[in-house]
Amino acid sequence: MDIPPRHSDHEAHAGCALRSRGDDCRFCGVRHLSICQALDINELDQLEKMASDSVYEERAVLFREEDEVSSVFNLTAGVARLIRSLPDGRRQVTGFALPGDFLGISLAKKWRYSAEAVTPLVACRFRRSTFETFSEKNPHLIKKMHEFASQELNMAQDHMVLLGRLTAEEKLASFLVEMKKRWARVAGHEQGLIRLPMGRQDIADYLGLTIETVSRVINQMQRDRKLVIVPDGVRFVDQNYFDDLAL
Amino acid sequence: MDIPPRHSDHEAHAGCALRSRGDDCRFCGVRHLSICQALDINELDQLEKMASDSVYEERAVLFREEDEVSSVFNLTAGVARLIRSLPDGRRQVTGFALPGDFLGISLAKKWRYSAEAVTPLVACRFRRSTFETFSEKNPHLIKKMHEFASQELNMAQDHMVLLGRLTAEEKLASFLVEMKKRWARVAGHEQGLIRLPMGRQDIADYLGLTIETVSRVINQMQRDRKLVIVPDGVRFVDQNYFDDLAL
DNA sequence: TGGCGCTTTTGATCTGCGTCAATGCTGAGT
DNA sequence: ACTCAGCATTGACGCAGATCAAAAGCGCCA
Numbered sequence: 001m002d003i004p005p006r007h008s009d010h011e012a013h014a015g016c017a018l019r020s021r022g023d024d025c026r027f028c029g030v031r032h033l034s035i036c037q038a039l040d041i042n043e044l045d046q047l048e049k050m051a052s053d054s055v056y057e058e059r060a061v062l063f064r065e066e067d068e069v070s071s072v073f074n075l076t077a078g079v080a081r082l083i084r085s086l087p088d089g090r091r092q093v094t095g096f097a098l099p100g101d102f103l104g105i106s107l108a109k110k111w112r113y114s115a116e117a118v119t120p121l122v123a124c125r126f127r128r129s130t131f132e133t134f135s136e137k138n139p140h141l142i143k144k145m146h147e148f149a150s151q152e153l154n155m156a157q158d159h160m161v162l163l164g165r166l167t168a169e170e171k172l173a174s175f176l177v178e179m180k181k182r183w184a185r186v187a188g189h190e191q192g193l194i195r196l197p198m199g200r201q202d203i204a205d206y207l208g209l210t211i212e213t214v215s216r217v218i219n220q221m222q223r224d225r226k227l228v229i230v231p232d233g234v235r236f237v238d239q240n241y242f243d244d245l246a247l
Numbered sequence: 248m249d250i251p252p253r254h255s256d257h258e259a260h261a262g263c264a265l266r267s268r269g270d271d272c273r274f275c276g277v278r279h280l281s282i283c284q285a286l287d288i289n290e291l292d293q294l295e296k297m298a299s300d301s302v303y304e305e306r307a308v309l310f311r312e313e314d315e316v317s318s319v320f321n322l323t324a325g326v327a328r329l330i331r332s333l334p335d336g337r338r339q340v341t342g343f344a345l346p347g348d349f350l351g352i353s354l355a356k357k358w359r360y361s362a363e364a365v366t367p368l369v370a371c372r373f374r375r376s377t378f379e380t381f382s383e384k385n386p387h388l389i390k391k392m393h394e395f396a397s398q399e400l401n402m403a404q405d406h407m408v409l410l411g412r413l414t415a416e417e418k419l420a421s422f423l424v425e426m427k428k429r430w431a432r433v434a435g436h437e438q439g440l441i442r443l444p445m446g447r448q449d450i451a452d453y454l455g456l457t458i459e460t461v462s463r464v465i466n467q468m469q470r471d472r473k474l475v476i477v478p479d480g481v482r483f484v485d486q487n488y489f490d491d492l493a494l
Numbered sequence: 495t496g497g498c499g500c501t502t503t504t505g506a507t508c509t510g511c512g513t514c515a516a517t518g519c520t521g522a523g524t
Numbered sequence: 525a526c527t528c529a530g531c532a533t534t535g536a537c538g539c540a541g542a543t544c545a546a547a548a549g550c551g552c553c554a
Contacts, residue, residue, distance in 0.1 A: 084405075084407075086412065086494070091412070092411045092412050094404045094407050094408075105397070105400075106397030106401070107393075107397070108397060139386040139389065142386065142389055145393060146389060149397055150353030150354070150396060152400055153352075153353060153403060154359050157359060157360065159407055160341050160403065160410060161331050161333070161339040163455065164454075164455030165337045205411075208411030208412065
């Protein structure tokens with residue numbers, strides 16, 4: 001009821017061709033971004049046999065908080081929101097997963113957050129038990145997973161500063177700069193357009209604000225000629241303004 | 248200038264004898280809490296040769312954000328605060344490290360936060376390069392480090408919900424319940440006294456509040472007979488009140 | 495035993511952001 | 525083209541918690 005359905009354009013592909021594993025890991029478009037970068041051709045072949053591509057449509061639920069972790073996911077296309085909910089309905093979006101991101105890095109028994117497709121998305125899926133067995137035999141995969149987890153921990157700490165100590169304006173600026181950087185990494189180069197496939201409510205729940213404040217601040221930035229709002233995103237007009245404000 | 252010196256009682260020992268490695272890992276009081284639980288006696292012997300005990304006095308700096316990671320630490324006694332600072336002086340305490348906690352889990356090149364002794368503290372220190380070499384040869388140590396990192400990631404996500412979506416009263420209740428649980432784990436059993444060796448400013452910076460709000464909310468709880476404030480901590484009077492409010 | 499430095503507490507006032515309510519916009523279906 | 529559903533935007537108002545200011549508590553040391 002609070003999940004925003006959006007225009008069904010295929011945001012999944014970040015300006016280039018749709019990145020999907022297809023049936024051959026060797027040609028996977030997100031391999032260099034994902035934990036698979038730790039594997040050689042031979043190991044990749046083994047892993048491929050365990051994988052199955054899953055496609056989700058917009059707003060589909062990949063898994064829910066408290067569910068058993070039966071599968072782990074390597075996102076190949078699209079965007080997911082990761083959500084923690086309180087009993088009374090308050091939500092905190094703990095992150096957005098982009099192509100190359102891995103869901104299930106902790107190898108815990110139960111999910112500690114829900115994941116929902118913000119756009120149509122494609123994920124390379126593994127049975128948890130199979131994946132865990134494989135990783136036990138590949139120490140450099142564990143090492144790589146640990147690197148990814150450490151990176152996520154850094155981002156989580158950044159986000160704590162944002163949530164605890166930034167103003168609404170600084171939060172929005174930081175968020176936009178973060179999205180710009182992350183899309184650049186996925187696309188392989190900077191982009192003029194900063195894609196925002198998630199709705200205002202998701203942004204609000206990510207930044208610890210209300211939807212009204214998000215709307216007000218972004219529109220004020222547009223009035224002040226700091227950015228322009230375009231379909232599915234924004235474009236920076238005054239990059240310095242954002243660099244100065246962002247965390 | 249904003250670091251509160253406190254009564255110099257030795258909070259380090261959590262109600263029992265001071266836990267320190269001494270010179271023999273086999274008798275280490277925090278072994279069962281720390282990543283060393285992954286090692287057998289033989290491996291423990293090897294690791295011991297690489298370790299040196301470091302003692303820090305209250306308010307001492309273990310390392311600073313942006314510093315090279317030259318050593319990693321296994322806390323054996325005392326409490327440290329982990330801090331991210333903004334250029335203008337705003338601070339976010341991202342966590343408190345208790346005995347058994349490991350600092351440097353990410354094996355990154357640079358620290359992303361500062362660590363300061365809240366109480367006198369003792370840490371088992373390793374040169375980063377030495378520790379990394381050792382871990383490369385011990386896959387189950389990497390696995391254990393990954394487990395610890397995953398656990399920290401969970402706690403970080405909990406904290407995002409707290410910072411983004413809880414009221415001041417809920418934040419305080421969650422914090423106190425968290426400290427109660429963590430001290431119980433260190434001590435091996437529940438304790439009536441919830442030790443709060445950190446000052447009000449640290450609590451405020453952890454919860455994304457001001458020192459005045461922290462003081463007001465805790466004192467209001469006392470007036471409402473939910474808890475009593477005692478030297479170096481608090482005691483719950485109405486446990487249900489806290490269980491209901493806490494995240 | 496009194497004064498000093500630091501932290502905590504308490505009170506008065508202010509304000510950034512939330513809440514409530516209404517209106518506008520856009521795409522999909524008929 | 526019209527309508528409906530779901531967001532997004534905008535405005536008016538209120539409040540939780542910040543800010544500003546002062547007093548009180550506490551350990552330390554001469």
